[in-house]
Amino acid sequence: MFLESYCHNKNNKISFTRQQASDFAKKIADDFNPLHDIDAKRFCVPGDLLFAIILERAGLSQNMTFKFSGMVNDNIFLNFPKSVEEKAHITDDNGKEYLSVEVSGKTTDSAETINALIKAYVEFSGHTFPHILVDLMAKEKVMINPARPMIMYESMSIHLESLAFKAVTLELANTTLSIDGKRGVADLIFNLVADSKVIGHGKKHMILSGLRPYEQETINEIVEIYNTKKADFYAKA
Structure with a gap:
């Protein structure tokens, strides 16, 4: 499938080069989070790439919950399950x-259905910043640290009423941001739509750290840097 370009699979162990992970973030998810830059000091593989690999290998279930507990870098070899019976853990050789x-309900291994969901979800997920989070931060009068912007993907869940689709889109339904000191918890609730009908829903859950009082001028600078970086990438592509 199309994910072969974005990981290495040797002896059933999955690993990633910085270039592969960065290419997935930028070319597939349209995500220019600096954590995914090949020269980032705190580089990490996009959570959406891990999500995509699970679906490609183990199939898509009606109900799925993904919980992230560690940052994956380019020196880690992971053990991914070929199937999931209720619950599975992605670990390295040290455990x-x-x-x-966690999964439940019916499951499909249709490549067409799985690829449609992967591409729709990672495109939606990749546009979290600045499209959605800037409005949320403005509403709550807080912002991330411009010198060290930290937005961490903690969990995601989806519920599908039907697996009989060949194309699907995600539509934002609601957003919340709760603040506790310098820490924020953001939830993005979305609907899954196929053939103009809502066939499911889901939620992306994120942690924002190092929050400080909102400054419009600073936010404008952060967004401008992000958009310039994105434009430069596509100009060179």
Whole structure:
């Protein structure tokens, strides 16, 4: 499938180069989070890439919950399940867990259906910043630290009433941001739509750290840097 370009699979162990992970973030998810830059000091593989690999290998279930517990870098070899019976853990050879998944309901291994959901979800997820989070931060009068912007993907869940689709889109339904000191918890609730009908829903759950009082001028600078970086990438592509 199309994910072969974004990981290495040797002896059933999955690993990623910085270039592969960065290419997935930018080319597939349209995500320019600096954590996914190949020269980032705190580089990490996009959580959406881990999510996509699970679906590609183990199939898509009606109900799925993904919980991220560790940052994956380019020196880690992971053990991914080929199937999931209720719950599975993605670990390295030392037993350290980076991601867990819980499933229930019917399951499909249709490549067309799985690829449609992967591409729709990662495109939606990749546009979290600045499209959604800036409005949320403005509403709550807080913002991330411009010198060290930290937005961490903690969990995601989806519920599908039907698996009989070949194309699907995600539509934002609601957003919340709760603040506790310098820490924020953001939830993005979305609907899954196929053939103009809502066939499911889901939620992306994120942690924002190092929050400080909102400054419009600073936010404008952060967004401008982000958009310039994105434009430069596509200009060179």
